[in-house]
Amino acid sequence: MNTSKTWLWIIIAIGALALIVWAAGQYGFLASKTDQSLLDSDVIADISNDLNSVDIGTPSEDLKQMDADINSL
């Protein structure tokens, strides 16, 4: 009697878990890693920061380093 009761509880627990997993899937809580990176990488603030970090640079310093040599010729 006790054994069958235990089995009954196990079946109920498995059913409840399956229901929770299904509900989580329906509401998008189980998104894959690819989905996550797709969602996270392109918000405006991130793109703005990325663009602000682009430094075209200036060759002035590199060219100036040659001047001492040129002047000594």
Added chain:
Amino acid sequence: MNLSPKFTSKVLIILAIALGVAFAVPARAHNHEPSVRGELKERTKDLRQDIKNIKAGFKTEVSDIKSKREALDARLKDERETAKKRLETVREEAKKVAETRRAEVKDKISKLRDEKKKQIATRLDKQLTHLNTQWTDHFNNVLNHLSKILGKVELRADKAKINGRDVSAVGTAIQNAKTAIETARTAVETQAKKTYIASFSSEDKLGAAFKTVREQLHKDLFGLRDGAMKSAREAVQSALQALKGVPHVNEEPKATTTPSQTQ
């Protein structure tokens, strides 16, 4: 008045049956009406179908974005590799073309009487080539970075489009930025093709010859930086600005869109 328990229970049973009949009959009568209940059932069915359709549509759009992202990654990788190869090719071609002139200058430098001047001239000759390579590589990397940023703008605009926003202005700005980046890539290649060799006729004109070539390199690198490179950056900035103008642009596409047409 004493009632036996047997009698009481009989009365209760009868009352219960009566109540049951009383509720069941009107309900059945109600069922026979062609009416509201059936109509409601139909509408619920329709709504469920609409929700199913919206969810299916959303899944397709999200998978479209995924495949677009993958295609974009592949395109950016391809663009990077192609640009790198093109730069290497034009450098090799330029090296071959200038081979004779470079050999002549090297020969002249080796014949200089002043040993110190010989060392300095050799160093400067190498530096001129090195700086052009270094800066064209740097500009090429900047363009790769700008392309990647523009790709992100493109993806975000696609998501906004799925959410029903008007992104036509962003689309135009993205196209302009792509053109500007391509123009800058061509300009970088043109710069990479250039060779900087100080030709001199006599030892006393050595300094002036290197000064002239150095000035030319300065002019060319700054021209590229302040021209095509800055234009490319500004074009990407404009695309981002246009994207910022789209309302609720950071919203991710959701499956909970209200069905606009249920019938």
